[in-house]
Amino acid sequence: MRRNCGIVILMALGLTSRAVPQNPTSVSGRVLEFETRQPLEYTNVVLFTAADSAQITGTVTTSEGRFELSGIQPGEYYLRLLFLGFEPKHVDIVLGESPENLGDILLSPTSVLLRGVVVEGERPSLTYQIDKKVIDVGQLSTTISGNAAEVLENIPSVSVDIEGNVSLRGSSNFTVLIDGRPTILDAQDVLQQIPASSIGRIELITNPSAKYDPEGTAGIINIVMAKQGRRGLGGLMTANVGLNEKYGGDFLLEYRNPGFSALFGADHNNRFFPGTDLDENSYTYQGTTTYSRTRGETRRGRLSWGLRGAVEFVPGAGNFLTLGFRHGQREYQQNSVLRHDQWSEPTLQHSINTNTIHRQRGGDFTSVNLNYLHKFNTNGHELNADLQLGFDNSDEFTISELHDGPKTLNGRRTTEAGPETEFEGKIEYVLPIREGHRFEAGYQGESELSEENTGLREYDTVSGSYQTLSQYTRKVIYDENEHAVYSLYAGEIGALGFQGGIRAEYTLRNIRLNETGEKFLVDRLDYFPTLHASYKFGKVHQLLASYTRRIDRPRGWELEPFETWTDANNVRRGNPSLIPEYIDSYEIGGQTVLGGVAVSGELYRKVTHNKIEHIRTVYAQDVTLRTMDNVGKDYSLGTEFLANFDLMKSWNVNLIGNLYHYAIEGVILGEEFSRSSFNWTARMNNSLKFGNTTQLQLNGRLHSPTVSSQGRREGYVSVDLALRQDFLDKQLSVILQVRDVFDTRKREFSSNGPGFSTYSFSDRESPVIMLTVRYSLNNFREHEDQRNGEGEGEFGGEEF
DSSP states (O other): OHHHHHHHHHHHTTOOOOOOOSSOEEEEEEEEETTTOOBOTTOEEEEEETTTOOEEEEEEOOTTSEEEEEEEOSEEEEEEEEOTTBOOEEEEEEEOSSOEEEEEEEEOBOSSOOTTOOOOOOOOSEEEETTEEEEEGGGOGGGTTSBHHHHHTTSTTEEEOTTOOEEETTBSOOEEEETTEEOSSOHHHHHHHSBGGGEEEEEEESSOOTTSOOBSSSOEEEEEEOOOOSSEEEEEEEEEEETTTEEEEEEEEEEEETTEEEEEEEEEEEEEEEEEEEEEEEEEETTEEEEEEEEEEEEEEEEEEEEEEEEEEEEETTEEEEEEEEEEEEEEEEEEEEEEEEEETTTOOOEEEEEEEEEEEEEEEEEEEEEEEEEOSSTTOEEEEEEEEEEEEOEEEEEEEEEETTEEEEEEEEEEEOEEEEEEEEEEEEEEEETTEEEEEEEEEEEEEEEEEEEEEEEETTTTEEEEOGGGOEEEEEEEEEEEEEEEEEEEETTEEEEEEEEEEEEEEEEEETTTOOEEEEEEEEEEEEEEEEEEETTTEEEEEEEEEEEEOOOGGGGOOSEEEEETTEEEEOOTTOOOEEEEEEEEEEEEEETTEEEEEEEEEEEEEEEEEEEEEEEETTEEEEEEEEEEEEEEEEEEEEEEEEEETTEEEEEEEEEEEEEEEEEETTEEEEEEEEEEEEEEEEEEEETTTEEEEEEEEEEOOEEOSSEEEOOEEEEEEEEEEEETTTTEEEEEEEESTTSOOEEEEEEEETTEEEEEEEEEOOSEEEEEEEEEESSOOOOOOTTTSSSOOTTSOOOO
8 A cells, every 4th residue: 555655755756657568577675774674664666777767667665664566677777765864775686577576675874964965755644554544744734833633624534623622534432542552631632732743643543453442433543753763862842822822832852872762852732712602592491481692702722731751772682662651731721701691481581691601621640651562583573562550630610600790699610520540551462474464462451440529519699608519529439440352364365455353352340439339330241353455456556445343332420320510501410221332334445546646535334333322301490411321323324535636746735525424313212213414524735835945735624514313513614724934954944824714613503302402603713823933953753663563653652
């Protein structure tokens, strides 16, 4: 597949291919780093004629460092091998009628920066592998001062709403990995915190293999952090500033030599967005219908800071020992001042007051990671062990008050707080069987202990103070253990590539209510098969197909059989009889190059069994109750396509589209229901270059409306703009970004159910203007991991 990507790269470099003569032959080989004998993935391999140095064809190496050029007329040629940070290699060859295998070709790192040599051309921003899509974040100037969530706005399969909430193929239920490892933070929180400038690439795994945790309906988003690509000291420093309390910065320093490496980085971000909110509600309770309308100003935002570091030792040949850490703090804030108008039937007498809301959620977190990797003498034969310990304190409170001038009419204060400790260990073994074939097996175990303290206080107009309601004060203990074993086999038979695996998971979860000693136990054993296949037609045509089975387990609070106030107008009550969702996911796709246009497409189908839905009913006047139930099934059938081409030499266009039909059916509150919608998203990303140092990006996106069991979310359109200017041989970059240029991005949602109807509309500050300055020390760049080829970082994937 990466050979296809290499062809696209070489086309961008202006390489051309000649017609293939009759009775062609081929040449193949493997490219390794000279000192470590590790494969060099993405090495450019270009074939020239010896007589006149005419360019014939080219490709890039696979994750194993391998390449093959076919359809070549016998004769005298030479190969040119290029990899940034390594000395170019020249190999003379004479091809006869039989295929030629050159064996291992070794590249040596450059000792100095060759300022006299300029290599034009860039890696494509998106490449496909048998089980994932890989996005090169360095190509996306429109998000360089943002966070991981803002980067995801510009890539296939992902949508991000006005508040920064991410969904993968329409679902907010997915797993986030950092350098191939889980994070103790919530998926949405971690995507909001990681600075875009510190990300090397993002991997989308919509149908993960058996080696990955199957939790999450939509799949996995793996964030691979940027690493230094050459020896010595390297660094990356970024600072950004915008209007209305938007500023931040981060730096990353790394020292590398063959026996020791060290990394240290820090980041800080402050992002707040003023806007307006509108809510219209009607509730029928005990025969009385009450209407309310609130409208006013809201300020939402996040602030965070973090430290991360790692050291890696090479105690002996083929051994790597890594210790990493991450510590930080994040916080979400919302402050609203709203005009509240309420009336009831039959009098319709209006009561107009001021509603103030303050909501805050956040805390500190710490994680430590120890990794050991042993590589045996045979290439690809390795043993990998990892231990990770994490601590997280997450506190949340909401204060909602209704005022008549200086007088407080009523108010509620809700709290949820509690620490969490998580320990995870895994061991993985990879055994090459023969050329192109391998067997993998592993064990993963996780133990999590957390507590949740909830409370409710109401304002007493007589005493003028808040009083605790003891019936809503609880302490819940969660003790969860998961153990998994997996195995998979991958291989190639001619043009056919395949990978099959099976995973077994045992879950033991104990939820205990501290006040009464009441317990709720989950004890399950589940199996998850996976199958992936690919077939190549020539150099540029490929078919991909896969099937996976996944699971979505109920969250702990979804099983709590008691009422908890989340804010002044909402109460939740869990359901201890909930069972997990099981998801059958099918994908088939292809990619090719047609007349200079790289085209790829996928057809996917997903069926969710035991669908868990959050159901709203009326609890009291102006208050709704949210409960959970397994309502039935939902279905998604859709297609996703991408086209990448150059309108002219300096203008690249990337078109992305996703169309799918969504349907959900089952039983809610004893009544059968069925809802469906046809959903679509479209994006057009334009990149224009003016010389070697100036780049303009213009990105547009459209989102259609979509439905859920009780609601409908409206669509939107938005446009982003970025101008980048490089200085000092591209070591210094200045980027001006304008997001949502025409102020067209809104959030509009409506919901209806027994006895209630709601409508909400949010308009966030637009356009958002940011100025970013980025400096690279010693040509710091993303480092492709040459130790294992699985997308983990140079430091064994320290947890972020």
